[in-house]
Amino acid sequence: MSANSVLLDFSLDPTRINDEVSRKDIVKLCKEHLEKFISGLKITYDMLTDDGYLCILNAPGAIITTIRFFNQGLITINIEYYRAESEAPKITFEQIKSLENNLRLKLEAKRSKHLPPIKRGSYIDVYLTSSDERVIEYDIDKVLYDKRSDFQKIQIVHSKSLGNMLVLDELQNIAEADLIYTETLMRRGVENYKDKEICILGGGDGALLYELLKEEPKHVVMLEIDDLVMEACNKYMNSICGDVLEKRKSDNYEIVVGDCMMYLNKFIKEGRKFDYVFGDLTDIPISDTPTGEIWDFIRVILESSFKVLKPDGKFMTHGNGVSCPESLQMYEDQLARLTPKVNFTKCSAFVPSFMEEWVFYQVQCASEAAASV
């Protein structure tokens, strides 16, 4: 079940829409064109607003249309109606297109626009948001897993083009089509993991662990707090994680369920050292902490990681979308504040399920980075 909101808009010369006579003509015109698809339309209410005019049209079947005039030179039309799962749309996409085209010509609009109907209230949520708060409608057609853990809301959904996809707290994390994400994070072909000791912070989807093991490292320890994420991925994401989440442990890896900070501190005490530490935690902290604390957390993770890294060890992590330069800069500012001093390189890749170009960081102690040049 969902309500459909059909949104159109038309930009006109402001002088054409802010007197009553032309407004009436335009409403009449809109109504005539709407009536080609919606029968029995009646204006049930209208009002002057601070910046224009609004009227409401009602039609049998509870198709409610609002037409709003903005004196600045814009008309918005919103058509909203309920559509049961099995029902055909009351207005087809072709009809929306043709409504826009016809009205643009009749209104002599400078520009016009229609959007695909916005689906509201359906169990399968197809709208996710990019790192810079853009709306993206995914071709999600099934919800395979839907549970709330102590830490977050966990969903595995199926996308026609991306395969199964892990969504944590409404944020797309990884999909079956995202091998490029893991390969860019680990810099496959650039870094040599053979016989290396590696620690993964987070990484509950298992993809990084699975790909790293193909490179024959000496040992990988993965610290993941959320057992349910691993349960879900083990069930529905085997094409990206193989059986590593099922087995949990072998001669050359071990998955530890727990708070990575606690284990990092344990490793520091024990003097345990790694060649690589991967920061593969979720981007956005689970609780709704203020910005300052997020960055404190990120800095503490970085500082602790360097305490368990060998002198020439590397911290590898994902950053943010290239469309968020401010956020990337903030991360780089944190790196600049670390002691001892670090250097970093970065690279990027277009990650299918993110629908954007993502930046990845490789961080190393400054003295070692200089020595290795």
Added chain:
Amino acid sequence: MSANSVLLDFSLDPTRINDEVSRKDIVKLCKEHLEKFISGLKITYDMLTDDGYLCILNAPGAIITTIRFFNQGLITINIEYYRAESEAPKITFEQIKSLENNLRLKLEAKRSKHLPPIKRGSYIDVYLTSSDERVIEYDIDKVLYDKRSDFQKIQIVHSKSLGNMLVLDELQNIAEADLIYTETLMRRGVENYKDKEICILGGGDGALLYELLKEEPKHVVMLEIDDLVMEACNKYMNSICGDVLEKRKSDNYEIVVGDCMMYLNKFIKEGRKFDYVFGDLTDIPISDTPTGEIWDFIRVILESSFKVLKPDGKFMTHGNGVSCPESLQMYEDQLARLTPKVNFTKCSAFVPSFMEEWVFYQVQCASEAAASV
């Protein structure tokens, strides 16, 4: 300038929203929470609808909110206001998120959703549509070129994550980040173009020609009808087309401005033959012809192409998004109807600017395809 439409919805037990008393309580609750961000809210109108209830709230600054109850168990809230280019949003994204969270808890909603504000009426159009009519908001921040040719509306826009992007009649065609598109279309590394004779139908962005020339073919002729597309791409898309559109001709290629069907017929008469023909025309025909005619056109293109192909020649083309299996099937049905009989292979790649996995076809005469196995 643009109007912002902020859309939220909440799914509730139907019994909780279809009597007047609980409805009044819910409206009061919504109003209280809206008032945290919007001052001076007043209910100016309400009505019973065929499937529920609608009320309109008005606030100074012409912030107009409609709250609609659907008896099926859904409440939609639409907040719409005008936002000048230089103005901060009247309701921030953080406020929208918190409004959703708070109301979900208070309403004891089974699910809830907010979308990033829909921007309407702005000169820079950030919303494009996928092959299966999904809305995708791009990080477009500049319009570099905007002209209407005899054939189509041509825009070059700048996307923060995709670079410059060619948009024809509101359809994303190719972006600077789309090398994978061209490489998959030509099957780089699989097909051998050295010393081959090639014909490109369409291809006005120049990317295919540019990449093919790197493979040292004997000669490429490109048949593009729209000179303005080439002008635009030559100006703003040099990273994908080099200088091939500027030069138009060299010892091993020639760009012909004209209708590819006319030239194909000319080649057929002359008995001119190619090793490869590329169908790199726009997906959707320029005129608003009915579906039947589109497929007739596609079939004629295929038939004519095989008349200018050497017996072992290949027709290479792009199909559609994997999320449109019906459309792909229709194309394959056309292939099955061709005489002489053809075989085809297909492959797919995620094309960044399309934001979807795209299917590409390689078609060959059945006898030759069999012989080459």
